[in-house]
Amino acid sequence: METRAIREQFLAFFEERDHVRVPSSSLIPNDPALLLTNAGMNQFKPYFLGEQTPSFARAMTVQKCFRTVDIDEVGDSSHLTFFEMLGNFSFGDYYKEQACLWAWELLTETFGMDAQQLWVTVYEGDDEAAEIWADVVGVQSERIVRLGKDDNFWSMDVAGPCGPDSEIFFDLGKDYGDPSPLGPAGNEERYVEIWNLVFMENDCDSAIEPVADLPKKNIDTGSGLERLAFVLQGAKTIFDTDTLGVLVAEAASLTGVAPGRDERSDIGLRILADHGRGLTFLAADGVLPSNEGRGYVLRRIMRRAIRQARLLGRDRLVLPRLVEATVRLMGGFYPELVANKDLVLEVAEREEARFSETLSQGLAQLESEIGRASGTRREAKAGARVGGDVAFKLHDTYGFPIDLTVEIASEHGVDIDRAGFESLMEAQRERARRARRTASDAGERSVLAAMLDASGPTEFLGYEHLEGEGELIGLADGAKSVALAAEGQEVDAVFDSTVFYAEGGGQVGDMGTVKTPSGEAKVLDVRRLAPGLTGHRLRVLRGEVRVGDVVAQGVDPVYRSGCQRAHTATHILHWILRDRLGEHATQAGSLVEPGRLRFDFNHFDSLGDGLIADISSELQDRVLSDDTVRAYETSYDFARSLGAMAIFGEKYGDFVRVVEVGDYSKELCGGTHVPHTSQIAVALVTSESSIGANLRRVEALVGRDGLRFLAGRAAVLARSAELLKANPEDVAERVERLLATGKDMERRLAAQDRDAAEFDAQALARAAADVNGVRVLVARRDAPVDALRSLVQTLKSRLGSGVVVLGAAGEGHANLVGGVTKDLVERGVSARELLAAGSETLGGGEGGKPELAISGGPRQEGLDAALEQVREAVLRALEP
Numbered sequence: 001m002e003t004r005a006i007r008e009q010f011l012a013f014f015e016e017r018d019h020v021r022v023p024s025s026s027l028i029p030n031d032p033a034l035l036l037t038n039a040g041m042n043q044f045k046p047y048f049l050g051e052q053t054p055s056f057a058r059a060m061t062v063q064k065c066f067r068t069v070d071i072d073e074v075g076d077s078s079h080l081t082f083f084e085m086l087g088n089f090s091f092g093d094y095y096k097e098q099a100c101l102w103a104w105e106l107l108t109e110t111f112g113m114d115a116q117q118l119w120v121t122v123y124e125g126d127d128e129a130a131e132i133w134a135d136v137v138g139v140q141s142e143r144i145v146r147l148g149k150d151d152n153f154w155s156m157d158v159a160g161p162c163g164p165d166s167e168i169f170f171d172l173g174k175d176y177g178d179p180s181p182l183g184p185a186g187n188e189e190r191y192v193e194i195w196n197l198v199f200m201e202n203d204c205d206s207a208i209e210p211v212a213d214l215p216k217k218n219i220d221t222g223s224g225l226e227r228l229a230f231v232l233q234g235a236k237t238i239f240d241t242d243t244l245g246v247l248v249a250e251a252a253s254l255t256g257v258a259p260g261r262d263e264r265s266d267i268g269l270r271i272l273a274d275h276g277r278g279l280t281f282l283a284a285d286g287v288l289p290s291n292e293g294r295g296y297v298l299r300r301i302m303r304r305a306i307r308q309a310r311l312l313g314r315d316r317l318v319l320p321r322l323v324e325a326t327v328r329l330m331g332g333f334y335p336e337l338v339a340n341k342d343l344v345l346e347v348a349e350r351e352e353a354r355f356s357e358t359l360s361q362g363l364a365q366l367e368s369e370i371g372r373a374s375g376t377r378r379e380a381k382a383g384a385r386v387g388g389d390v391a392f393k394l395h396d397t398y399g400f401p402i403d404l405t406v407e408i409a410s411e412h413g414v415d416i417d418r419a420g421f422e423s424l425m426e427a428q429r430e431r432a433r434r435a436r437r438t439a440s441d442a443g444e445r446s447v448l449a450a451m452l453d454a455s456g457p458t459e460f461l462g463y464e465h466l467e468g469e470g471e472l473i474g475l476a477d478g479a480k481s482v483a484l485a486a487e488g489q490e491v492d493a494v495f496d497s498t499v500f501y502a503e504g505g506g507q508v509g510d511m512g513t514v515k516t517p518s519g520e521a522k523v524l525d526v527r528r529l530a531p532g533l534t535g536h537r538l539r540v541l542r543g544e545v546r547v548g549d550v551v552a553q554g555v556d557p558v559y560r561s562g563c564q565r566a567h568t569a570t571h572i573l574h575w576i577l578r579d580r581l582g583e584h585a586t587q588a589g590s591l592v593e594p595g596r597l598r599f600d601f602n603h604f605d606s607l608g609d610g611l612i613a614d615i616s617s618e619l620q621d622r623v624l625s626d627d628t629v630r631a632y633e634t635s636y637d638f639a640r641s642l643g644a645m646a647i648f649g650e651k652y653g654d655f656v657r658v659v660e661v662g663d664y665s666k667e668l669c670g671g672t673h674v675p676h677t678s679q680i681a682v683a684l685v686t687s688e689s690s691i692g693a694n695l696r697r698v699e700a701l702v703g704r705d706g707l708r709f710l711a712g713r714a715a716v717l718a719r720s721a722e723l724l725k726a727n728p729e730d731v732a733e734r735v736e737r738l739l740a741t742g743k744d745m746e747r748r749l750a751a752q753d754r755d756a757a758e759f760d761a762q763a764l765a766r767a768a769a770d771v772n773g774v775r776v777l778v779a780r781r782d783a784p785v786d787a788l789r790s791l792v793q794t795l796k797s798r799l800g801s802g803v804v805v806l807g808a809a810g811e812g813h814a815n816l817v818g819g820v821t822k823d824l825v826e827r828g829v830s831a832r833e834l835l836a837a838g839s840e841t842l843g844g845g846e847g848g849k850p851e852l853a854i855s856g857g858p859r860q861e862g863l864d865a866a867l868e869q870v871r872e873a874v875l876r877a878l879e880p
Ligand code: SER
Pocket: 038, 039, 040, 041, 087, 154, 196, 197, 198, 220, 221, 222, 223
């Protein structure tokens, strides 16, 4: 039975039983608690928790899943990283009995499995499930096994919905090991899990302890499609099925290693098949390789696959062909693979090119460290271990994911000092943190948090007003709460309401002034100190500021309008980037300041000048088209259903603010914006650069700052034109011509220098005297010591057999360079010893070898005498 048919029959079976077909969600989960989608139920979590109500009570999915827990097992008969999970779900509708009956019916009747080969496990305390299997479904009681929480209680491994489960196993038979009376509990190799039925009825905390009942009892089932195919196709391993088998064959043709050569190379081929497929799906869903989070998972499997390919003897690119094969194989059911193929290929190719450069160097280092560590083990008879500093260097310099380093070392029976590695990583992060602005210290935060308890959250009135009135609730001077602050003091203040925007969503906090009945203070910065609590950094300009004062607040309008221009421009830019580059170009960070913005986003390549110019010009066009900017509050779900962009990793409450620009950009955003895009006036991209692996940064200027930038550029151009005596339009061409002329002149000068040196060398060579058949030249040439050195070398080769000593003097120093041809060195003549005769006269010493030596000292006036002394030494040395 083909994999395709299994998928279809599963869906048809549950469709007949009134299940609504829900598409697979992305591998990037819409759930900050999860790194990657790892189960069919992920997208339904809000339904199970009762946070949202689905419009259907039964659903079925074929869900893309990715799990790294089993990565070390990949290569055996049944484990994978990426897989397709078939699932049927009930949201407060049918429960245990129906779920068990249907699962059994599908397996034994539709798929025709032999009931004698099936086993079930149930949670130890779940008598109900055990009875259903035995009495209602009719499973023989010897093949019903009760297991504990580790095996039969399912959770997402994070806080959330969970519950007891019951798993169905298939007995692969005697080729896979001895039978066990405990079935799956006795032999994991022989009995493979093919379906998990979760009775989702609890809500657990992060320690996976159930803390409450869910509002309803639900069903969540998951059956690995590849495992079903493995069993139904009677394949030897999961890699011999009609899907993964094709990828193994591709890996074999790439490496020239046929399957079945030996166990080690089979594992390598299977890793290539699994990882090649996994990386294709991850990248197609918008994951880009990096050193963090899901990007790290992608990088790790890519680099792991590359290493396996090299071990199998393939030196050239492997990943792109694995990608192509996956798209061919699975693009029919997953159109996103086809749509994003170019992107995935590009990502794979770049990552491979990048890692290939450092892989062999890194491996050589690691192997020598491993060798050294094993050596120590033999001496010390202790466990061999490679230091954390080595792992850190491999990570930092050669791009070895730590898990890869650990894996390679463990293949040699050597450990890695992981704690040492982590502490070096932490130190590196700490350095980065320190380089950033430090947040107010913990003591200060706790004083202000106490204020929050006393006063409740700060009401924000600044969307509509730049001026307002608020009561001063509390003042903190460092970690102390104070009642008043006097002239010159800097303190943090909390008001019951404020018109000042607190730093957030990339936008910097407002500046401005506050006036109290008895004083005035400047607002230097405004930050959110705790959710709902706004802290204002004040410097008292005159008089006093007291707790209890009613203060007049005024935001600096120029500062604020500069921020608003930049913030709206940021949204427009984000939209344009995604529109031009693709969905993956999402925001990774932003800074919105008066008049300027910085926008970091995910992308793997430089944009190039042409594209930057295009983007900049579209940005300006959208500014001038005067679209309306609207902001409104709504529920998170409604906002997402409108397609509003949420920034990954930001925490949103149930109520969110949506900012819309025209009819195109929609983002969840708490920032302040211009009401019409034309108020931005000017927006231009000024730079684009890389700030890390697959992270790019664009900077732009808006409003007056944009104009000032343009005016500055125009002035530079005008000045250049004046100097060149050219029209501004002709400046570039004139500079090009000048550069060409300059180059030409340099070339000619260099040629002349060479000629002159040649001439000089010839003249000197002619001046050499003959001493007992040896040519001797001792002369003064006031040139830089490097030039002397090369002249001595040239002369040596001209003279055939001889001694050359040249001297030069400059401001406060003199040098001698001496050379002796090889035949004389063999007779015992040494340039270094010859120079020693003059060193004292120069007030210095000599260094070098018998063939070539240099001496020098501060007494420039002694040069001629020193040359004379050296000449005498030469003559002595050459006496027969
Ligand atoms: N959530 C369960 C699992 O992933 C069943 O779908 O195994």
